[in-house]
Amino acid sequence: MSNQTEKTIAVVKGLIMDGVAKANSGHPGGAMSSADYATILYSEFLNFNPDDSKWFNRDRFILSAGHESMLLYSLLHLNGFISIEDIQNFRQLGSLTPGHPEVHLTPGVEATTGPLGQGFSMSVGFAAAEAYLREKLGSDVVDHYTYVLSSDGDLQEPIALGAASLAGLWGLGKIIAYYDSNKIQLAGPTCNSDCTDHKKVFEGMCWHVIEVDGHNHDEIRAAIKAGQQETSKPTLIIGHTTMAKGCATMEGSHKTHGEPLKADEIAATKKKLGLPADDFHVPADVLESYRARFDSMRKKAADWQTVVDAKLSEADFAEMWGHVTKPRPELEIAWPEFTPGETMATRQAWGKCLDAVMDSLPTLVGGSADLDPSNQTLNFRTTYGDFAVDGYASRNLAFGVREFPMAAIMNGMQLHGGLLPFGATFLTFSDYCRNAIRMSSLQELPVLYVFTHDSFWVGEDGPTHQPIEHVSSLRLIPDLIDLRPADAQETAVCLDIALKQEKHPSVIFLTRQGLPVMDPAEYPAVIDGPRKGGYILKDCEGTPELILIASGSEVSLALETAKLFKRKVRVVSMPSAKLFDDQPDSYKNAVLPPEVTSRAAAEAGRTDYWYKYVGLGGVVLGVDHFGASAPGKILSDKYGFTPENFASMIRQKY
Structure with a gap:
């Protein structure tokens, strides 16, 4: 084991403890048990561009155990992607270090995680995208790994096993998943709620499975290399670890899962790890050793760009690359x-x-x-x-x-x-x-x-x-x-x-x-009207006396219903409430004039939503009960989805 590696891991654990303690909120235990693996992965194996966190051919790392966010943030600080001030503002309003990682917010975060199981499952999507694009663009342009760090909670969510089954079927050999098996979850030991033999389960789903001591650095390195060499199957590394590894007195305690460590525990732990008492301590030699690969990774990214530029002279590649990169x-x-x-x-x-x-x-x-x-x-x-x-x-x-x-x-x-x-x-x-x-x-x-x-x-x-x-x-x-x-x-x-x-x-x-199918000659607004969410499909002369609003299959019902009135009726099609609500008030008032209060809406679903458009006293034809097994036409008659019934409801009100 490298003393410098041990020192770097100790510094990462110090940042985890300090960040959670300063916020008085967070999850130190799991982050500390995963620190050996994640630090070795980032400092020795993960391929990225230190100057561009979005470089196209970077390895992707997904922290499925999103509650271990302080581990990821500590490594992103060592990457130079976020500052020490960001670490100090963990879980604070407006910071780049929210309680769970958010992809659109923090450089180096690949996926927003927190709901357990989804990060693991998203990693299958990452790897599937890599495999397809590698086949279409060439392995000299797309050839990267997808790493995912998961916890007991991730694998207890059935979504993870469903995605894992597909990853095995698809032979996604560029996935290397690490399962931090610290045998603790928030409520206590995992044995209280789980007896799964994950090695058997994942081997049964066509995965390559390796078990290691998650605190043995040589075993971790060997497992990652073995995962890289297995190209026909995804790899699961089961790391047997201790919750809150390195803590002075609270190693293995489920209380460290979701509670900050006390000041005296942090002080004693730092002493045990060989760290000074200073908060947020990152010494220069740790940064220097951690970033020793950065120049070679910069060169790798530059060489990659040279390859892409050269291949753009090939018509097939240029066409596909254009599709891949087009906004x-x-x-x-x-x-x-x-x-x-x-x-x-x-x-x-x-x-x-x-x-x-x-x-x-x-x-x-x-x-x-x-x-x-x-x-x-x-x-x-x-x-x-x-x-x-x-x-x-x-x-x-x-x-x-x-x-x-x-x-x-x-x-x-x-x-x-x-x-x-x-x-x-x-x-x-x-x-x-x-x-x-x-x-x-x-x-x-x-x-x-x-x-x-x-x-x-x-x-x-x-x-x-x-x-x-x-x-x-x-x-x-x-x-x-x-x-x-x-x-x-x-x-x-x-x-x-x-x-x-x-x-x-x-x-x-x-x-x-x-x-x-509507005729654009009769209903010209159908061509572009949907882009504004709701639009006037059929209008009357002057100010309408009645407005009928409908979506989907009920638009044709509204058009037929309008024919049953002798007064002036406007029919509004609303394929998208979201897009209509986003329009300026001037447009919405032009479609639904405030002075026209006689309004009715129809949609074959819950009625509640539509009162925002017809008013609390308006008429809504909908369904607020479960359906029944019968031919659709019979149900439409039973539930009143006929022009005659809709018109009758309106006449009773207006």
């Missing part, structure tokens, strides 16, 4: 045309859109959670094959019945960069995805969620498959763009909106049942 708002997408008057489900329109653009967007990758025919991704799968199973240039991700891992893997792919990921399932199963969707928004990731079978119109499958509250519920997630198109024309516009986003994820809600 999303600059995408040029030729969407298909649809025949007015035809009846087409919006899920079918999505399928036609996907078929029309998939050749021209080689970075568009994704798939379905085992619902390819229903989600209209079957042709995409047939055309491009299943990723890894049919080769790493294949673009369909066969996620299986794993909605939550699917969503987190998409986040990882988007975080990696260079791809346009999408994932599809039934809307009712969006609940399985929800926390990862929330993490899409929090991380400012413009991934596309395709949710079909969006209402009780699913019919015979019954209430387990009929979404009621799901659209309204997803609209509550900040910065998530909701898109519920009224027909095939709006579907194409909504997809264009989604794929050209820079920071916001999108959820598109699509019907199983057929809807009439």
Whole structure:
């Protein structure tokens, strides 16, 4: 063992203790038990550019155990990415060192972590993106590892095992995961809640598994090298460690998981580790030895850039590199045309859109959670094959019945960069995805969620498959763009909106049942109106006496209902409440004039959301109860989704 390595690890542990103590909040124990592995990884193995934390071909390190954030921040300080003042402001308002790492905030943080299991699962997305781009661009341009540090809590979350199963199937040999098995979690010993033999489990999912003493530096180095040499399987290094390793009296205590160490414990621990009593002590020799590789890594990054510049003279490479690096708002997408008057489900329109653009967007990758025919991704799968199973240039991700891992893997792919990921399932199963969707928004990731079978119109499958509250519920997630198109024309516009986003994820809600395709000659606003979220689809002369608002499949219902009135009626299509709410007041007031208080809304879901547009006394046709198993048309009659009933509700009120 190197004395300098031991000294560096001691300094990292000192920063962990001091940062948590100064904040009087945080998790020192796990960070200290993982410190040996993480410090050796960063100082001896991790390949990055010290001058550019976003260098494209860097190794990615994901701290899935996000509560160990002070460990990561300490290493990022040694990298030169954040200052000692940032360390001192741990968990303070406006600092670069929040309680859990945030990717859009702190240089060197690759993923926002905290909800356990998701960092591990995102790492599978990182590695999948690396494998695809390596195949398309060449290993001289894309060839890096994805390292992930996980805890007992990560592997107790089933999402991690779902993602791990896919990583094993896909043979993602560039993943090296470290499991810090300190056998302690917040509530006490892990044996109180878990008896899993992770070596057997992961070997059963086609992983290469190595067990080491997580405090033996030679074993750690040998395990990382062995993981790098295993190219056909992902590697799990199980590090058997002691919680709060190095503490004077509290080694192994579950109290160190989520509580700062007391001043006397910190003082005694620093003495035991050979550190001075000073707070936030980082000596010059530690920085010098830690950064000894920096010049060689700078040269490696410069040589890489030379390779890229030379390959740009190759037409195929230049074209693909252009797709990988093009800002999303600059995408040029030729969407298909649809025949007015035809009846087409919006899920079918999505399928036609996907078929029309998939050749021209080689970075568009994704798939379905085992619902390819229903989600209209079957042709995409047939055309491009299943990723890894049919080769790493294949673009369909066969996620299986794993909605939550699917969503987190998409986040990882988007975080990696260079791809346009999408994932599809039934809307009712969006609940399985929800926390990862929330993490899409929090991380400012413009991934596309395709949710079909969006209402009780699913019919015979019954209430387990009929979404009621799901659209309204997803609209509550900040910065998530909701898109519920009224027909095939709006579907194409909504997809264009989604794929050209820079920071916001999108959820598109699509019907199983057929809807009439609108004629742009009769409804010219359908071409661009959806970009503002809500727009006047059909208007009257002068100021309207009644405004009907609808989304998705209920827009055609609103148009038919309007014909039953002799007064002046305006019909507003609102495919996206989020985009409409983001418009200036002048626009919103032009669409929904405040003086026009006679308003009604229709959507085949919860009614609550719509009162913000129609007023508390307005009329809302919706569904506030679970559905039933019956043909969709019978249910629409039973629930009153007919022009006659909608008109009757309005007449009773106004």
